[in-house]
Amino acid sequence: LVLRVDVAGDPSFTELLDQVRHRSLGAYEHQDVPFELLVERLNPTRSLTHHPLVQVMLAWQNFAGDSGPAAGLALGDVEVTPMPVDTQTARMDLTFSLAERWSEDGEPAGIGGTVEFRTDVFDAASIEALVGRLQRVLMAMTADPTRPLSSFELLDEAERDRLDEIGNRAALTEASMAYRSIPALFAAQVTRAPGAVAVTCDGRSLTYRELDEAANRMAHFLVSRGAGPGQQVALLFSRSTEAIVAILAVLKSGAAYLPIDPALPDARIEFVLADAAPVAAITTADLAGRLAGQSVTVIDVHDPAVAIQPGTALRTAPSPEDLAYLIYTSGTTGVPKGVAVTHRNVTQLLASTASGLPRAGVWSQWHSLAFDVSVWEVFGALLQGGRLVVVPESVARSPEDLHALLVEERVSVLSQTPSAAGALSPAGLESATLVVAGEACPAELVEQWTRGRAMINAYGPTEATIYAAVSAPLSAGSIAVPIGSPVPGAALFVLDGSLRPVPAGVVGELYVAGAGVAGGYWQRAGLTASRFVACPFGGSGTRMYRTGDLVRWRADGQLDYLGRADEQVKIRGYRIELGDVRAALALVDGVEQAVVIAREDRPGDKRLVGYVTGSVDPAAVRGALADRLPGYMVPAAVLMVQELPLTPNGKLDTRALPVPEYQDADRYRAPGNAVEEILAGIYAQVLG
The missing domain is CATH 3.30.559.30 (Nonribosomal peptide synthetase, condensation domain)
Structure with missing residues (x-):
């Protein structure tokens, strides 16, 4: 029975x-x-x-x-x-x-x-x-x-x-270290090696002294415009040396930096600026138009008034407990939320020599500044005496050009999402350590990259400051790729619905506690209280972050990632709340009902798909969403259905939703193996 x-x-x-x-x-x-x-x-x-x-x-x-x-x-x-x-x-x-x-x-x-x-x-x-x-x-x-x-x-x-x-x-009861701020650690590195190259981008390099002085001049200018502890300064930059200078300058002023990706639609930028209320926004002349009409003081990074400021350090320095940055992530209610991270949150991760993460070397800066892995890229290099190779915007979009740059610059620490790493050839990068994060790592990627080089799978929500777990060096032949064990300072708990630890091998929800747990969500006390909860395993006042990720402990003391406990998904490294996309979809004129799901109709090819009822043109719906949402949040397809299918329990029957036909004719994907290369060559020869 x-x-x-x-x-x-x-x-x-x-x-x-x-x-x-x-x-x-x-x-x-x-x-x-x-x-x-x-x-x-x-x-x-x-x-x-x-x-x-x-x-x-x-x-x-x-x-x-x-x-x-x-x-x-x-x-x-x-x-x-x-x-x-x-x-x-x-x-x-x-x-x-x-x-x-x-x-x-x-x-x-x-x-x-x-x-x-x-x-x-x-x-x-x-x-x-x-x-x-x-x-x-x-x-x-x-x-x-x-x-x-x-x-x-x-x-x-x-x-x-x-x-x-x-x-x-034990991380919850260990004596707290005397952490320092990011500018304090950077200043110490400038003193140790002022003439060493700090940043390289598009043929231009800055030494540690030159970078420090440029950031000091901008910091003095920011202070004169009201920047300081408790304030935010928005940054609207493409990947560039100027962006690195601006980040350091904001931190030196005592303010927190608010990175805004230029790829965001105007409505999203307007919301972030209104919600965070920065005292100023730094950008370049070609991007300044994106801030037109916003109630924020706009500063051109090349303003002549900046160049005449003193290159010496400010007399005051930020406290380790001051906010370092405010990064906005997708929200379950359709409203983005800003995660407030302190200097101490960042420096405790980078200061540890036992984290399993790479140390000094030549680091690439490939991620968007609005993605918190960029914080690790930038300061993993600059606080340890490494050289930071900033990947120009045009190069970042081309796997072939990126590969050529990485080989030319002899990059030794490469950070990518698994999706991006899968499109990149490992040839010529034998001396590089690959760190993947941002989404689940497939076993085939490990097979591709681990032969002849080190590869690490890292895990961490923005709310736990970049990385909370790091795997041991991966090896080929793995069936399931672990997300690792806790970094020093982090405590990880796999719990059931009653906040009780589950046995090893049993699936539970992951909670993160320790020094990396962020302060909470900017001006969202209710949401902060629901996600940053009291930790029953530490002392009074200890908090832990509820990740919503389903995991289990392995026999070797590492964690396996098994998916999301809610509707949040990761696609190409971007964390997306389906409720966010669905809310925007429901606002389109003519849409009566809307649902958004993540489909994986081909292994490794996960896409957002929207389903709507009403009288609308699916192409027009996607166009309307493109005006309201970042590109990575716009569904790959929107399908009209007469009604949304339901299960006997009255829930959405996702299995009964039709499979979309994606319009990929204008998208190029490089051959992924020898067979695809041969077929591509044959078609190219026949078609001319």
Whole structure:
């Protein structure tokens, strides 16, 4: 019999027994229905990797008064002795065959039995741990059957200690280091090597002294315009040396920098400026028009008034607790939210020599300044004496040109999203360490990049300051690519819905605590309180960030990433709330109902797709969205449907939504392997 157990509402053990009894008795009336017929009628999604409908089976035998597994089997004078047999196969992932035991004098002697399991899913140690947990839970339930299910402890002391160790719980009680601000650490590096090259971009280089003096001049000018601690200064720049100077200048002034990507639509820029209320905005002459009509003082980075400012340091310096930057991410309600990150949040990550992240060398700066990985790119180089190679905007869009630049500049630390790294050739980059982050890393990318060079998979939401976990160096042959273990200063907890740690191997939601947890969301107290919650594993006032990511601990102490617990997705490294896109879609004239999902109709090719009801032109809808949303948030296709399909429970049936036909004729993708190169060559020759 296939039975469904409902534990919603956190029932007590007594209530659960009652429910199971009624469901079982009702199901016994249909026990003659063949299992094959049930599968045929329900038609579940088939898979060669597991049994349909159910993967766990319980066989319960309770022949009163008998003591062995052969109880109830009578063969005259023949003595029956059970013999364990290795069947070499397992029908289910997990099968419990349990029975009551009785002593020779007929007294109850507990429960015994066997566990059969698939060796490609479980190992013997995992099954032994599972049986131990089952014993603990059964003993606790029978001792007090009125307790709610969530109150029963699955873990023993050894398991709790192990989770504390691999999750780095000790980070919450370690003595706090005397962290310094970003400008203070940069000044120390200038003193150590003033003549070393700090930044290179488009054939132009600045030494550490030249970069420091240029930033000082801009910082003096910003202070004269009202910048200082507690203020924000917006930055509207393409990737450039001027952008690096402006970032340092804002930080030296004591203000926090607010990066705005020029690719954002005007409506988005207007919202960010209104919400953050920066005291000024620095940009270039060619981008200044994007700020026209905004109520913010616009400063041209090449203003002659900046050049006459002193190149010496300001007399005052920011505190480690001052805000360093404000980066806006997608919001669940359709409203972007600004994440407020302090100097201490950043410097505690970069100051550690045990994080597993690369140290000084030649670093590339490829990410948008509005993506927090850029913070690590910039200051991972400049606070450690490295050389920062800023990738010009035109080069960043071309994998071939980017590859040529990386080889020419002998870049040794390369940071990419997995999607971008997949389009980049590893040839000639044998001395580079590749750090991927921003989205799930596919195993095939590891196969492509790990031969002959180091590759690291890093994980961290903006709210936990860039990276909270870093993998050990990856190696080819991995089936699942881990997101790693906590960086120094971070504590990671995999919890259930009641904020209780789940055992290793069990899926739970990831919570991040420690020195990297940001201050919260800018002027969003309610949202901050819902995502930055009290941490029950640290002292009074300790907070942890609820990531919404589903993970599990591996036996080696690293985490596997399994997806999102909510509607937030990552596409090409950008974190996108589907609610944000859906809200914009619903505002288009003529749209009655709207839904947005992330489809992956081809492996590794994840895209946003919108479905609408009403009377609209799908092409016009995409055009309207392009005026309101960044390009990466505009669905690859918008489809008209007569009605949105629903499941019997009244929820959206995403499997019933039609597959779109993408319009990719104007998009170029380079051949990904030798076969594609040959085919591309043949077509090119035939078509001329």
